[in-house]
Amino acid sequence: MKATAATLWLIVLAFGLYPALPTRAQTPLTDEEKPSTTIPPQTIKRNDVSYIVSVDYDLSRAWAGNENLEIDVRSVTKGAKNLQLTGCEPCNPQTSPIFSRVSDFRVIEETGPSAESVNRLTRFRFSVGLKPEALPRQYSIKLLFKLPENGSHQSEEVPVDFPLFAGVREHGLLKVDEQRSKPLACIGGATREFTFTLYNAYVDYDVHLQKLKLTSNVDGLVVGIVSSDPAGQIDPKTNTITFNPPLVITPAQHQPVAIKARLAGLATAGNYLTGFDSDAQVTFKFLYDDSYQRPLSDLEYALPLHVRPSTAALLVAVLLGALVGVVIMSAWRILKYEGGYWRKASLIGSTILVGLIVSIIALQGQVNVSFDAVDLRASYDKPVVLFLLSLFATVSGTPLLRKFLGLDKPSTAGVSAAAPPASGSEA
Known part of the structure; x- marks a missing residue:
């Protein structure tokens, strides 16, 4: 019981x-x-x-x-x-x-x-x-x-x-809300800030952004990431930013992102003659999940760049072109350095000035040179183009400038010095 x-x-x-x-x-x-x-x-x-x-x-x-x-x-x-x-x-x-x-x-x-x-x-x-x-x-x-x-x-x-x-394994709904019609202008060897906006197009899910990786189609172009906003842990070896805890983007939210990265110079990622690759671009790759531990990594944002050498490198190319032009014209005896010190300095200075003016105008005005007869296209940001422009302007433009300035007239001092003395009978 x-x-x-x-x-x-x-x-x-x-x-x-x-x-x-x-x-x-x-x-x-x-x-x-x-x-x-x-x-x-x-x-x-x-x-x-x-x-x-x-x-x-x-x-x-x-x-x-x-x-x-x-x-x-x-x-x-x-x-x-x-x-x-x-x-x-x-x-x-x-x-x-x-x-x-x-x-x-x-x-x-x-x-x-x-x-x-x-x-x-x-x-x-x-x-x-x-x-x-x-x-x-x-x-x-x-x-x-x-x-x-x-x-x-x-x-x-x-x-x-x-x-x-319900989720997806590809074609996720994290988007880059950015419309860019032209490549982003950059200078080799300098730090550049890349800005864009992420948009969460999911209807119900938060996006948990875990990593952002920066790569380029040009070897060595990206030297390293300097900083990011929002801040994350930067891995300098892989150029990866890790967000810990993950960066949460709620549905329909726009999240601005700013990445500062240092670009390589001509010696590392370019060529001293041809400059940088005209098709250069950087790619941002995102790793995230849809708040239910379903990871996606299919979002890649490719940003085309127009990378030009530093101003110092381009000016060196211009100056070299002008100096080579002076040497060529001297060898052809087009230039005759006669007269006093100031006259010689004026002749040399005007010769170099022609090449510098033409090349700097091309550089600042971003002039592209085109020779359709030989199917040649050349850009103002290529050192070899500025060198040739400076050389051509020096050789072809100097005679015109000298004639305009009257520098071809014989020196008065030189003529007086060369005149024969008067005869004694006339004296």
């Missing part, structure tokens, strides 16, 4: 504690179960009988295009009979925005009250296919359950809603 009373007391105690007992969806997930949803269980109550319904599925597999996402549904009750899963909405593949197929609903586990538990458990499983064109967002799925008949009460169908967090 005492044993029977003790047993009854344990049963009563179990019934009293049942509402407070955690279900599978409430307890921490084991390593084997992760990743999984943590959808809170829902309670259906009819005729003083409660049914607790929970839904589980693997979040990492809930991506658009997956044709086999398994969904587990559990119903726990203390009643004599349990719920029966009969359908879902929207489950018609022809009209559903998310499902391409829905399998039959199977009972994979069914247990009744026992010495260890007073609960009755029914576990259902069905699989669905997610349409490849499904948008990554939260979908509300309605499960339809049939209540057991209870005496004079006919069985009825009750709905239970649960969220399906």
Whole structure:
């Protein structure tokens, strides 16, 4: 009799504690179960009988295009009979925005009250296919359950809603909100700030930006990242910025980003004759997840650059062109350095000045040289172009300038000095 009373007391105690007992969806997930949803269980109550319904599925597999996402549904009750899963909405593949197929609903586990538990458990499983064109967002799925008949009460169908967090493995909705029609002007060997705006186009999901990597199609062009805003941990070896904790961008939010990086000079990433590659660009690669631990790394922002050598390097090319022009004209005896010191200085100075003026105008005016006859295109920011411009201007323009300034006239001092002395008879 005492044993029977003790047993009854344990049963009563179990019934009293049942509402407070955690279900599978409430307890921490084991390593084997992760990743999984943590959808809170829902309670259906009819005729003083409660049914607790929970839904589980693997979040990492809930991506658009997956044709086999398994969904587990559990119903726990203390009643004599349990719920029966009969359908879902929207489950018609022809009209559903998310499902391409829905399998039959199977009972994979069914247990009744026992010495260890007073609960009755029914576990259902069905699989669905997610349409490849499904948008990554939260979908509300309605499960339809049939209540057991209870005496004079006919069985009825009750709905239970649960969220399906559909994601994607490519074509994520983190975008760069930037419209640039021309390459960004940069100077080799200097620090340049790159600015752009990230836009979270997800409807329901936060973006957790974890890493940003900077690369270039020209070897050695990016020397290193100097700073970033928002700030992150910079790895100088890989030119990667790590955000810890991740940078959170909420749905429809615009997040400005500024990256300062130092570019290499001609010796490292260019050529002393041809300058830098005219097709140079830097690429920003983003690694992020959609707040449900589904990582994406498909966003790359390529920014075309117009990198020119430093002003000092270009001026050296101009000066060399003018000096070579002076040497050539002297060898051809086009220049005759006669007269006094100031006259010689004027001749040499005017010769160099012609080349400098023409080349500097080309540099500051960003003139591009085109020779259609030989299909040659040359840009003002190429040292060899400025050298040739300076050389050509020096050789061809100097005679015109000398004639205009009257520097070709014989020196008066030279003529007087060369005149023969008067004869003694005339004296």
